[in-house]
Amino acid sequence: MDVVNVELGQKSYPIMIGPNSLSQIGPVLKELNLAGKILVVSDEQVGKIYGDPVLEQLSAAGFTAELLLVPPGEGTKSLEIAQLVFTRAITMGLDRRSPIAALGGGVVGDLTGFIAATYLRGIPLIQLPTSLLAQVDSSVGGKVAVNHPLGKNLIGAFYQPRAVIIDIQTVSTLPERELATGLAEVIKHGLIADAALFTYLQINHRQITGRDAGALTHIIKRSCEIKAGVVEQDEREAGLRMILNFGHTIAHAIEATAGYGRYNHGEAVAIGMHGAALISCYLGLCTPALVAVVKSAISKYRLPLTADDCAPADILSLLTRDKKTVGGKVHWVLLTDIGKVVIRNNVPDEVVSRALTELT
Numbered sequence: 001m002d003v004v005n006v007e008l009g010q011k012s013y014p015i016m017i018g019p020n021s022l023s024q025i026g027p028v029l030k031e032l033n034l035a036g037k038i039l040v041v042s043d044e045q046v047g048k049i050y051g052d053p054v055l056e057q058l059s060a061a062g063f064t065a066e067l068l069l070v071p072p073g074e075g076t077k078s079l080e081i082a083q084l085v086f087t088r089a090i091t092m093g094l095d096r097r098s099p100i101a102a103l104g105g106g107v108v109g110d111l112t113g114f115i116a117a118t119y120l121r122g123i124p125l126i127q128l129p130t131s132l133l134a135q136v137d138s139s140v141g142g143k144v145a146v147n148h149p150l151g152k153n154l155i156g157a158f159y160q161p162r163a164v165i166i167d168i169q170t171v172s173t174l175p176e177r178e179l180a181t182g183l184a185e186v187i188k189h190g191l192i193a194d195a196a197l198f199t200y201l202q203i204n205h206r207q208i209t210g211r212d213a214g215a216l217t218h219i220i221k222r223s224c225e226i227k228a229g230v231v232e233q234d235e236r237e238a239g240l241r242m243i244l245n246f247g248h249t250i251a252h253a254i255e256a257t258a259g260y261g262r263y264n265h266g267e268a269v270a271i272g273m274h275g276a277a278l279i280s281c282y283l284g285l286c287t288p289a290l291v292a293v294v295k296s297a298i299s300k301y302r303l304p305l306t307a308d309d310c311a312p313a314d315i316l317s318l319l320t321r322d323k324k325t326v327g328g329k330v331h332w333v334l335l336t337d338i339g340k341v342v343i344r345n346n347v348p349d350e351v352v353s354r355a356l357t358e359l360t
């Protein structure tokens, strides 16, 4: 198993990556001095495939394990569903030392993380991410949240897991569209921090989309290292962590304008990265050739470059409402080269509008 350690002062935790690593969950939790009761939260889709094997491993290791299935989909990141999970935690008698595990994609991870952060003011959280997006992004870094009807991720916390166990094998059952959405975040990691990873994505397209275990392990490990590296320097998003937001300013607006569900997160990020590259180019930060390289990588993984059904004016008005707006100014993460970004808070609206016109 490959291990990436996330060092956050006193709270360090391992990200374990390997084929069949879920079969090691018992020993891994024991190593962390966890014992007793454990609640595993999963969605119906993932739980039906991986729920029983995980429960068996936990029972074999001496845990009293229960599985709680929630409906799949973004709607599950709600206070109503959180209430159901709290009720189950209370009725099964989870105490402060009892872990809770998130077995699933980013939805289950964010919801379960929110429960872990708040139930009894915090219980041990184990992330068992099964979607590529969760493996390369949401399970690492400690942002947990549920949505409010008025906006995504508005109710949450920074809460680090005790361990992240990534089983490469789970990618084999992931629907095609979900694989692509995770790859958008991997492309993002290459663009913001690692030209070598970006080149790897360009060259090894066939292996990656063919779900070759070696290729997946490489891109997942590298993504975790990049994200962990950024989070270690800026856990609470005071500065550097903002670079992880590359492509996300426009993405969040597109997700909201098009109605949640029309574009999934990675698809919106792909369009947003195209937009950020265009803005970078219009400001003279990078060349049109660089924009072409970014577009080609996005298209190669069958991710969208444009949101034809959105109006530029709608996107523009939503941009200023983004959570990442500081003091009323949008902080744009812009590209100067592959693997290099800068942050600008003085991008004129005309430049943004010009890019949005190309995207819609």
Ligand code: NAD
Pocket: 043, 045, 046, 072, 073, 074, 077, 104, 105, 106, 107, 108, 110, 130, 131, 132, 133, 134, 137, 138, 139, 140, 141, 142, 143, 144, 153, 170, 171, 172, 173, 174, 175, 178, 181, 265
């Ligand atoms: P998701 O959790 O909805 O999973 C996508 C779909 O794939 C679901 O239908 C799920 O049932 C299915 N699935 C997952 N793993 C599977 C597997 N191995 N086999 C078969 N089906 C599988 O969505 P997601 O894309 O994983 O995550 C999106 C969420 O993550 C959003 O809510 C977003 O806000 C959040 N997010 C959080 C962070 C963070 O830092 N906390 C970062 C990025 C995204």
Ligand code: ZN
Pocket: 137, 185, 248, 265, 269
């Ligand atoms: Zn994202």
